[in-house]
Amino acid sequence: MQEYSVKVEAFEGPLDLLLHLINRLEIDIYDIPVAQITEQYLLYIHTMKELQLDVASEYLVMAATLIEIKSKMLLPKHDEELMEEEGEFLNFEEDPREELMNRLIEYRKYKEAANDLKEMEEERSHLYTRPPSDLSELMKEVKPEEVKLDVSLYDMLGALQKLMRRKKLQKPLQTRITRQEIPIEKRMEELLHDLRSFRGRKHFYELFPESTKEYIVVTFLALLELLKKNNILLEQDNNFSDIYVSYKEGGMDENGYY
Numbered sequence: 636m637q638e639y640s641v642k643v644e645a646f647e648g649p650l651d652l653l654l655h656l657i658n659r660l661e662i663d664i665y666d667i668p669v670a671q672i673t674e675q676y677l678l679y680i681h682t683m684k685e686l687q688l689d690v691a692s693e694y695l696v697m698a699a700t701l702i703e704i705k706s707k708m709l710l711p712k713h714d715e716e717l718m719e720e721e722g723e724f725l726n727f728e729e730d731p732r733e734e735l736m737n738r739l740i741e742y743r744k745y746k747e748a749a750n751d752l753k754e755m756e757e758e759r760s761h762l763y764t765r766p767p768s769d770l771s772e773l774m775k776e777v778k779p780e781e782v783k784l785d786v787s788l789y790d791m792l793g794a795l796q797k798l799m800r801r802k803k804l805q806k807p808l809q810t811r812i813t814r815q816e817i818p819i820e821k822r823m824e825e826l827l828h829d830l831r832s833f834r835g836r837k838h839f840y841e842l843f844p845e846s847t848k849e850y851i852v853v854t855f856l857a858l859l860e861l862l863k864k865n866n867i868l869l870e871q872d873n874n875f876s877d878i879y880v881s882y883k884e885g886g887m888d889e890n891g892y893y
Contacts, residue, residue: 649697650742652679655789657739659875664739667732669708673701682792682799686852700735707731786869786878794839794878795855801840817849822857827866830882836870839878 656675657664680698683690708731830837842858843851858880861867868883 649694650739651746652676652694652789653697654739654743654746659789664736664743667736669701669705669732673698673705676701678796679792682796686795686855704731704735786871790871790875790878791839791855791858791869793875795851798840798843798851817853819853819857819860822853823861826854826857826861827882830867830880833882836879836881839880842880 653672653676656662656672656679657667660671660675662668662672677698680690680694826842829842843854845851858867862869865885866883868881870879870881871877872879
């Protein structure tokens with residue numbers, strides 16, 4: 636298969652990924668289970684590498700930092716670090732998670748502040764000053780549309796992990812497989828034709844009928860490219876629920892024009 640590289644702009648850095656994992660796993664940021672968070676973080680990095688996505692060096696540095704903290708947590712405490720004061724033994728050993736915890740707390744503050752400023756900017760962009768006028772004739776009854784949640788790259792990666800576990804692709808196969816080239820462009824055409832003719836929402840897993848690792852990777856990259864070209868729509872009915880894909884009118888054509 637020809638090497639295909641996709642730059643993902645949804646990631647804002649390793650701290651953003653860690654904060655997402657902490658929120659998804661409902662972990663107390665002041666008492667982070669390092670072993671669990673390290674396992675989930677490395678799983679995301681491994682999935683990104685399998686898809687040939689660009690993984691910045693800062694993500695690998697954070698992975699090494701998590702492994703170092705995990706190792707320190709496993710070390711036994713030294714007796715010489717225990718000090719006796721007024722008949723009580725006090726442990727003054729520094730928590731190896733403290734620096735990372737402070738960085739995450741500080742990052743979360745800036746992220747929340749940035750989101751607040753963005754919301755204020757969006758609200759202000761809808762305000763226009765003009766003299767009062769009678770708009771009663773322009774008022775029309777509009778039925779509220781069903782609310783759909785935006786699907787992030789984190790959600791897509793999570794769905795792909797579940798799919799790969801279902802297909803048992805992470806276990807070594809005990810058979811010889813003949814390699815078959817699958818062009819990304821051809822898979823994109825197949826997906827568009829399938830979604831356009833279906834005229835409705837399809838479950839994310841329905842787009843992966845074959846269980847070979849190469850086929851799943853090419854299909855996932857084709858979905859990313861179609862999403863980039865605004866040819867498909869991804870929806871979730873609730874947080875962390877199943878992902879549905881549908882055809883979207885008005886996207887880019889094969890020449891890159893709308």
